[in-house]
């Protein structure tokens with residue numbers, strides 16, 4: 001059943017519902033600012049699709065050698081509480097144990113680098129490039145800059161950390 005549409009509230013905030021009837025975006029009718037409340041994303045072939053509700057933290061660019069080898073470049077990852085992440089398709093999702101306590105989720109059909117999580121942690125990192133647009137997110141900084149490859153330079157003014 002299609003429930004796509006809008007709702008008006010007393011706060012003059014308009015909620016935009018997605019095709020599942022979930023409030024995906026809110027827009028303030030006064031200043032026209034838009035707030036993303038739910039996001040969806042997936043890999044290139046669509047074998048892995050996911051949704052996140054609640055807060056997605058500002059993405060961080062990781063320049064470590066493991067992210068380079070799985071992504072082909074630095075990886076930009078945004079984290080959320082693992083319970084706020086729902087897999088809507090996990091048909092081709094596979095996990096690779098890249099460190100003792102770390103697993104990386106990828107698509108075994110198209111090769112997309114999608115998730116990163118510590119087995120002991122309560123958060124999952126999502127590759128920001130796999131999110132459907134608009135993401136409403138802004139890059140917050142760089143980590144593991146000491147491991148970055150030599151073929152590019154960091155030219156923005158965002159905070160840099162040698163490790164995490």
Ligand SMILES: [Zn+2]
Pocket residue numbers: 043044045046047048092107108109110111112
């Ligand atoms: Zn795929």
Ligand SMILES: [Zn+2]
Pocket residue numbers: 062063064065066067068075144
């Ligand atoms: Zn990394």
